[in-house]
Structure formats: structure tokens, C-alpha cells
Amino acid sequence: MSIRQNGTERNHSMAMIEISNLSKEYRTSGQKLLAVNNISLALDKGDIFGFIGPNGAGKTTTIKMIATLLVPSSGSVFVDGLDVVKEPDKVRSILGYMPDSFGVYDDIKVWEYLDFFAAAYKISKDKRPAIIDDVLSLTDLSVKKNAYVESLSRGMKQRLCLAKTLVHDPKVMLLDEPASGLDPRARIEIRELLRELQRMGKTIMISSHILPEMEEFCNKIGIIEKGEMIVSGDVRTISRQVRGNQVIEITVLEELERAVSLLESMNEYVNDVKIMSRSHNENQNTHFSSSTGHSLQFGYIGEPNHEYVVLNSLVDSGLKIRAFHSPKADLEDVFMRVTKGLVN
Amino acid sequence: MDNPVLRKELMRYRLKVAKPVKLATVLVVILIFLLLYIEIGLSLHNSSNQGSDASDLCNLLLWLQFLGVLIFAPGIMCSSIAQEREQQTLDMLLYSPLKTEEIVFGKITARIIAVSFLLLLIAPLILICALIAMNRGSLHLFNVMNAYLTTFITVFFALAISLFYSWRLKRTLYALIATYSTVIGLLIIADSMVSVALSIIAGSGNGSSPLLWINPVMLFNQALSPDLAHPQSAIFQLLGLAFYLVCSFILIWTVIRGLKRNRTNTA
Numbered sequence: 001m002s003i004r005q006n007g008t009e010r011n012h013s014m015a016m017i018e019i020s021n022l023s024k025e026y027r028t029s030g031q032k033l034l035a036v037n038n039i040s041l042a043l044d045k046g047d048i049f050g051f052i053g054p055n056g057a058g059k060t061t062t063i064k065m066i067a068t069l070l071v072p073s074s075g076s077v078f079v080d081g082l083d084v085v086k087e088p089d090k091v092r093s094i095l096g097y098m099p100d101s102f103g104v105y106d107d108i109k110v111w112e113y114l115d116f117f118a119a120a121y122k123i124s125k126d127k128r129p130a131i132i133d134d135v136l137s138l139t140d141l142s143v144k145k146n147a148y149v150e151s152l153s154r155g156m157k158q159r160l161c162l163a164k165t166l167v168h169d170p171k172v173m174l175l176d177e178p179a180s181g182l183d184p185r186a187r188i189e190i191r192e193l194l195r196e197l198q199r200m201g202k203t204i205m206i207s208s209h210i211l212p213e214m215e216e217f218c219n220k221i222g223i224i225e226k227g228e229m230i231v232s233g234d235v236r237t238i239s240r241q242v243r244g245n246q247v248i249e250i251t252v253l254e255e256l257e258r259a260v261s262l263l264e265s266m267n268e269y270v271n272d273v274k275i276m277s278r279s280h281n282e283n284q285n286t287h288f289s290s291s292t293g294h295s296l297q298f299g300y301i302g303e304p305n306h307e308y309v310v311l312n313s314l315v316d317s318g319l320k321i322r323a324f325h326s327p328k329a330d331l332e333d334v335f336m337r338v339t340k341g342l343v344n
Numbered sequence: 345m346d347n348p349v350l351r352k353e354l355m356r357y358r359l360k361v362a363k364p365v366k367l368a369t370v371l372v373v374i375l376i377f378l379l380l381y382i383e384i385g386l387s388l389h390n391s392s393n394q395g396s397d398a399s400d401l402c403n404l405l406l407w408l409q410f411l412g413v414l415i416f417a418p419g420i421m422c423s424s425i426a427q428e429r430e431q432q433t434l435d436m437l438l439y440s441p442l443k444t445e446e447i448v449f450g451k452i453t454a455r456i457i458a459v460s461f462l463l464l465l466i467a468p469l470i471l472i473c474a475l476i477a478m479n480r481g482s483l484h485l486f487n488v489m490n491a492y493l494t495t496f497i498t499v500f501f502a503l504a505i506s507l508f509y510s511w512r513l514k515r516t517l518y519a520l521i522a523t524y525s526t527v528i529g530l531l532i533i534a535d536s537m538v539s540v541a542l543s544i545i546a547g548s549g550n551g552s553s554p555l556l557w558i559n560p561v562m563l564f565n566q567a568l569s570p571d572l573a574h575p576q577s578a579i580f581q582l583l584g585l586a587f588y589l590v591c592s593f594i595l596i597w598t599v600i601r602g603l604k605r606n607r608t609n610t611a
Contacts, residue, residue, distance in 0.1 A: 067439070069435070069439065069607075089441060092439065092440075092441060093441065097439055099432075099435055099436070101432055102432055102433075102435070102436060103431035103432030103433040103436075104431075104433065105352065105356070105431070105433060106431070107355075107356050108352065108355050108356065112352070112355055116348050116351070116352045117436075117440060119346070119348035119351070120348050120437075120440035120441060120442045121440060121441055122441060125346070164436070
């Protein structure tokens with residue numbers, strides 16, 4: 001199954017990241033290993049792309065090719081219209097890359113660490129202090145400005161690395177497993193930071209294994225397995241296509257049985273009506289109760305954007321509808337459906 | 345020159361302790377050297393043969409300085425690139441717009457500054473002894489200058505070897521072992537043994553094989569105490585130093601080229 005955007009046929013200047021038929025082949029002890037196989041993808045400005053796949057699927061190799069750190073065996077990658085092979089230095093100037101495993105200089109101070117990278121990016125001496133203050137504030141590390149890097153916790157070092165990635169104000173950010181190995185609090189802090197970057201309009205490509213977190217802030221995802229992009233595109237579209245139809249969840253205050261029979265009668269629009277085994281109240285109570293309502297789910301098979309027809313029918317019939325919505329795409333479900341557990 | 349790598353490397357040499365402790369450390373070092381200077385000054389002043397004693401002391405200090413920095417310099421250079429690899433900062437360094445030349449020269453210059461600092465500590469003492477000895481006619485300025493030149497070039501060569509291993513090998517420890525094996529094991533011990541063996545085979549028996557002139561100890565000895573009986577020794581010494589310089593630049597150039605390749609192949 002392949003759900004692709006038509007990005008590869010667009011003008012380079014339209015997409016922030018544009019990958020066409022990208023492949024990377026390694027030769028190890030006389031054997032060929034196709035780490036990335038014919039991947040195509042397009043991301044627009046402001047897109048947050050979640051790159052999902054098992055270990056060894058080719059995520060890091062793909063990210064490194066975009067980051068100009070690996071030369072593709074075939075295919076092309078353009079970042080903001082710049083060819084990563086022909087103009088790597090220009091690409092690097094607009095890219096912020098955070099590798100999956102990274103280190104920091106423990107024996108210098110936080111501000112010195114950032115000042116070093118700011119100087120490396122040729123930012124003038126007089127502008128550096130303000131930039132350092134900005135990125136420290138953004139990453140919530142201002143209080144650690146004069147602390148030695150070695151005194152920071154792992155989560156803080158992760159944020160410092162992100163701060164370092166931001167010193168030259170990149171348009172595009174490539175974050176390879178930014179939350180790996182972090183405790184829940186540090187993960188939440190990283191997630192909040194990514195949300196802030198999203199608001200700043202950065203185009204972000206992020207690889208992670210923590211799928212529920214990806215659901216929350218990615219508008220696009222790509223699932224890669226054994227070097228091949230199995231699906232890529234808008235999260236909801238993928239979810240719908242993988243599941244076969246759009247899922248809608250409703251909550252009725254009472255008359256559950258009547259609601260079910262009404263829905264089942266609308267076979268032009270509805271199929272696969274299921275009473276949910278749990279309610280969706282805020283307390284995550286696993287029992288139904290008349291005070292919170294009864295939840296049920298159905299597949300919508302009507303015209304796109306005509307879901308209101310079902311809602312109107314239910315309301316007209318006198319049912320007390322408390323909620324009517326598409327549940328959040330369950331990436332874990334999508335991931336398990338489309339992958340086979342293959343690795344290179 | 346605003347080289348961020350140089351600034352960062354120099355930052356890493358500082359003492360990470362509170363200001364009073366730093367101040368105390370500096371004062372203790374100054375005091376030790378002051379006492380040493382006074383002691384030597386008094387000994388020379390009371391000596392019955394000032395010229396000869398000053399010359400001997402100057403030679404001794406120059407030897408100690410030479411051997412000290414020859415051992416110290418590779419020790420601090422070994423970490424230059426291997427440590428970046430060990431602490432997983434090399435990728436980020438190479439990913440930045442810094443030129444590989446900037447990275448390499450920044451790292452070398454920082455080590456040269458550290459070595460120079462060490463030399464500066466002992467330089468006044470050598471200068472005092474040298475001035476007394478030269479005043480009494482028991483030491484020539486040329487020899488002192490030659491000894492310094494030989495020290496600088498030999499240390500530069502040792503730094504280049506160390507830099508090369510630091511880039512080529514994965515760990516600082518491996519680079520350290522490889523560097524000392526090359527400088528002490530190969531250039532000093534093995535070279536001496538091979539030279540003597542070759543001389544014996546050739547029947548000269550005096551160990552004056554041209555191969556001996558890549559031995560840093562031999563070069564320094566020639567610089568400090570020229571073999572006047574064999575004037576060609578001076579030419580061999582020059583050739584030896586030229587060999588060191590050429591090898592140093594080749595090694596540094598190899599590392600720069602290698603890092604350039606690494607910039608697009610860090611997987």
C-alpha cells in the first residue's frame with residue numbers, strides 16, 4: 001500500500017523538503033544492503049512530519065541523506081529548493097540537525113557551548129549574546145546559562161542540543177529520536193518545545209518510536225520498513241485509508257439501542273456500528289454510566305464532508321447526542337496494520 | 345584570529361574550580377618556581393667555576409625541557425579528534441559550517457599554546473644560565489637557538505603524529521599508545537638499534553648511519569653539542585629537521601583531507 005502526496009511532481013520551490021526516488025545502498029563484506037529503497041516525499045513549510053519505523057528500517061539513513069551527511073546512491077533531495085548533493089553548505093545553513101546519539105562538551109559552560117556553535121555558524125560576536133539568551137529561553141535553560149554542561153541532567157542536555165540546533169535559526173529541523181531515553185517529565189518538556197517550534201513555523205522532520213506523542217503534533221507521517229516507505233501523508237487520511245473508512249465516535253446520553261438501530265438503518269452512510277467497551281469520560285471510567293453517556297463507533301462510508309447528514313438524522317429523531325467526532329488517529333494501530341516487522 | 349575551535353579548546357584547559365582555589369594554585373606554582381630560581385641562582389653565585397656550571401645546567405635544563413615537551417605534547421594532542429569521537433561531538437562539529445582546516449589548526453594551535461606555556465615557565469631559568477655561560481664563553485648562542493629550533497620542530501612532528509592517530513584511531517587511549525610507540529619505540533629505540541646494526545654490517549662500527557638522523561634524541565644532541573669532528577653531521581641534522589617538517593605537513597594535510605571526507609560520510 002502506498003499513499004503518497006503529489007509533491008514529487010511539484011516545483012522545487014513549493015516544498016520545503018522534497019525527496020524523489022531516494023535510495024541508499026551499502027556494501028558490507030561483499031553483500032549489498034539496501035538501507036533506503038526508492039523513497040519519495042514532499043513536506044511544505046510548517047509541516048511536522050513524523051517518521052516512524054522499527055529499528056534498522058532506514059529512518060536515520062534517510063535523515064542523514066537529507067542532512068547532507070550521506071550521499072544518496074540514487075534519487076534526489078531538495079531542501080528549500082537546494083540540492084543536498086550539489087549545495088551541501090547552503091543546505092546546512094538552513095538546516096538544524098539533531099542526531100539520535102549526540103554528545104556535548106561537558107567541560108565548558110552552557111552559554112560557551114552555544115557561543116561556540118553560534119561562532120561556528122559565523123554569527124557575528126555582537127549578535128551572539130541575544131541569540132544565546134533567546135534559545136536558552138525557548139528551551140527553558142536560562143537559569144543554567146552559567147552552569148557547566150556536565151552538571152545538566154540528560155533531559156537538559158537534550159534541550160541544550162536542541163538549543164544548539166536553533167542558534168542559526170534554521171528553516172528546517174531534522175530531529176532523530178529527540179526524546180529517546182528520557183524520563184516522562186523530560187519527554188513532556190521536549191514535546192512542549194516542539195510545539196513551540198511548530199508555532200514558530202519551522203518545518204520539522206522527527207523520527208521517534210513513541211507513537212502516541214507523534215499523534216499529538218505531527219500533521220504528516222511516513223511509515224518506513226526495510227528501507228521502503230510503506231505509507232506517507234496526512235495522518236487522518238492515512239488512518240482512514242488503512243482502516244478502510246473514516247471512523248466516527250458518538251456519545252448518546254440515553255437510548256443506546258435506538259441509536260444503534262437508527263445508525264444501522266442508514267446503510268448509505270454507515271457501516272460497522274460498534275458499541276464501545278469503554279466510555280470516554282475524563283476519568284477514563286471503564287463502565288458505562290448514564291451521567292456520562294454511552295459511546296459507540298461506526299464507519300462512515302458516505303461522501304467526504306457529509307458526516308453532518310448522520311448527525312442531523314440522529315438529532316431529528318430526538319436522540320440526545322453529547323459528542324460526535326472522529327477519534328484521534330491511532331498511530332499504533334496504523335503502524336501495526338501496515339508493518340510486518342521486517343528489518344534490514 | 346577568531347577561530348571558535350581554538351577558543352573552545354583553550355576553554356577546556358582552564359581549572360574548573362572556584363576563583364580562590366585558582367588563585368591559590370597559581371600562587372603555589374609561582375612560589376615553587378621562585379624558590380627554584382633562587383636556589384639555582386645562589387648555587388651559581390657561590391660556584392667556583394660559574395661558566396662551566398652554568399653551561400652544564402643550561403644543557404641539562406634544555407634536555408629536560410626537550411624530553412618533557414616531547415612526552416607531554418603528544419599526550420594532550422591524542423584527545424584532539426578521538427575524544428570528539430568518544431563523546432559523540434565529532435558529527436556535530438563536522439556538520440557545522442566550520443572548515444576542516446579551521447578545526448585542525450584550532451586544535452593544533454591550542455596544543456602549541458599549552459606547550460609554549462610550559463616552555464615559558466622554564467625559559468627564564470634557561471636564559472639566566474645561558475647568559476652566565478655565554479658571558480664566561482662556555483656556551484654559544486647558536487647552540488641554544490639550535491636546541492630551541494630542534495625542540496619546536498620535533499614537538500611539532502610529535503603533535504602531527506599524535507593528531508594523525510587521533511583522527512585514525514577510535515579511542516584516545518589507542519592514539520596515545522600508537523603515538524608513544526611511534527615516537528619513543530620507533531623513532532628513538534628501534535631507529536637506534538637499526539642504525540647500530542646497519543653500521544656494524546657496513547663495518548663502520550661507529551653507528552653513524554644516515555638513518556640515525558631521524559632519531560629526535562640524536563638531532564637534539566647534535567643541536568646542543570655539535571660534533572665538530574664530523575662537519576657533515578650539521579647537514580644531516582638539517583635534513584632530519586626538514587624530514588620532520590615535511591612529514592608533519594603531510595600528516596596534517598592527510599587529516600584535513602580525511603575530515604573533509606568524513607563531513608559527508610559520518611554514518
